[in-house]
Amino acid sequence: MPANKKYLTPSPWQRFAKITAAIFGGLIVAILFHLALASWFNHAAVIITSTFSAFILWAVLMVVAFLGKNGWRVWGIYLLASLVLFVIFYFGNQV
Template sequence: MPANPKYLSKSTPQRIAKISAAILGGYLVSSTFHMALALWLPDHKIVLITSVFTLFILWMVLMIIPFLAKNGWKVWGIYLLTTLLFSVAVHYGQIIHPI
């Protein structure tokens, strides 16, 4: 059964923004989240072992979100800000808790 055309994006830049936010932005957010989690939790080895599975699950959830939003550029902004926040946490985690 095909999708209803009224729910599809008609703008090509919006389609590109949503697809790239889903694939690249979702991966950036999920990977920096797991890096920050590994640096800030006391037992980082367990986090690294389980991150193989939880990173994929989180990435799949973050792939769905851009297609639920009306504007793909807002999702990109949210993903980039979240990635920046987790990257700062990784940076300070390496300073405070060196592995």
Template sequence: MPANKKYLTKSPWLRLAKILAGAVGGYAVMLSFHLALTSFLPKKEVIATAFILGYIIWAFLLLWAFIAKNVWRVWLTYILLTVLFLLPYLLNTNFNHGS
């Protein structure tokens, strides 16, 4: 059964923005989340957990980018989450002189 035309994105730029938000933005949030976990947990356990949990988080973020009505809100949310998750990692590496 084909999709109803009124629910499809008409603009190719919005379609590209959704694809990039889901793929690139979702991956950035997932990666920064696991970097934040390395600030609080041992790195070996985070890497082992990221093999499974990373794909699950990325799949949900990818799906949310296509379900959301406003792709720009998705982009803003992904950027804010990425910065928020990177802060503990960046602060931890700066205070420990890069280690």
């Protein structure tokens, strides 16, 4: 049974934005989240834990990217989250 046309994204640019946000944006947010944790807590414990939790977080962020109506808005949210996590990582690394 084919998908209902009203649920499909009509624009190829929106489809491109959702796919790239899911793959690259989700990966960036997942990695920066664990880097921010590692800069504030025990490095070894966070790195060992991140082998599984980074993949799970990335998969969740991929699903979230496809749930949004606008792919460019998802990219904006992921870039803003990446910026916040980078600032946390940067100031945590100073200690």
